[in-house]
């Protein structure tokens with residue numbers, strides 16, 4: 261693992277870097293922005309895509325016992341009655357009689373509205389689901405909700421997926437997709453937002469084996485973060501107290517990351533028992549139990565759910581990778597990403613835009629883009645371009661100079677973490693890059 265110089269990343273420095281380098285922009289910025297809504301730019305989308313693809317690989321493609329699906333955001337309103345979201349997914353809020361603004365009861369001191377000075381009403385439960393209307397009529401019969409979690413689609417499709425995939429219990433269904441919650445107090449950059457992307461897996465197992473699987477998936481999830489570069493010291497597991505447990509859960513644990521403002525949830529592993537399948541069986545009239553052919557018995561499976569936030573994970577990887585070294589003109593900001601997480605693995609940099617360098621640089625770039633996520637950059641001085649690649653966390657830069665053309669047919673490979681440089685024969689670049697990336701990956705994962 262690369263050595264870090266600083267360990268006190270501030271949220272301001274992350275937000276500033278994210279904007280400066282094209283990771284994350286505020287939504288609709290030219291119109292003054294939309295509060296707590298964010299857009300991923302050309303570098304950020306690569307980061308988030310890497311995270312989602314690595315998750316999908318670990319949770320679906322590398323395993324025989326998990327299959328994927330991709331459900332719609334809009335679902336039948338009965339889903340949210342059966343799941344308990346219509347009755348229970350709410351916050352106690354007080355509403356101002358004059359300006360209609362709502363506040364968390366704990367955030368106001370007395371009955372006075374902090375915005376307009378009006379009088380606040382009594383505390384009421386306000387549902388956090390986004391509501392909209394489906395079809396040409398805007399009335400109560402056409403209300404639909406934007407899903408507040410992806411999980412329910414896996415429960416209502418349990419029978420469809422099980423019979424078509426012919427999986428036997430225990431097996432899981434995984435999904436990556438957007439969810440929406442009308443949070444009253446979003447904040448901390450992309451940490452708490454009203455629109456967010458989830459990576460959820462519902463693992464269906466025999467009752468009585470649920471506690472074993474709950475432990476298994478908690479450990480598996482924790483290792484997923486550390487094996488992709490999150491430092492052990494920045495991550496911890498926190499068990500929920502009985503009071504914190506949501507209505508469907510028998511036990512839950514958070515995997516927490518030490519963000520610039522303190523520990524915060526990255527992922528929750530929940531033992532949802534048979535709550536969801538039983539509720540949907542009752543509400544829909546469709547039997548969602550399972551016949552176990554090996555044991556010759558019928559039962560409703562228990563569910564263990566690792567639910568991860570893709571945006572929170574991206575923020576955690578960004579925050580953990582952030583490092584600053586040196587002072588004054590020598591000061592350098594560098595993102596020490598694991599090579600699989602880094603938006604780009606390689607940058608190809610001709611020393612200048614000199615005509616004699618460009619054809620060789622272009623042909624090297626073309627030979628690398630099919631093997632690595634590679635950026636070509638020929639603007640500004642070479643020093644500034646190295647700094648730019650450091651700030652987006654590119655592990656390796658390949659530089660083409662006049663010696664490449666006139667003398668030795670070799671290029672420079674420059675290392676992000678220690679800025680060390682080696683000369684490599686042009687014909688052996690791919691081999692040399694693979695070798696260095698393999699070594700860098702191993703350094704994060706010595707086990």
Ligand SMILES: [Zn+2]
Nearest residue numbers: 356359373376
């Ligand atoms: Zn008011």
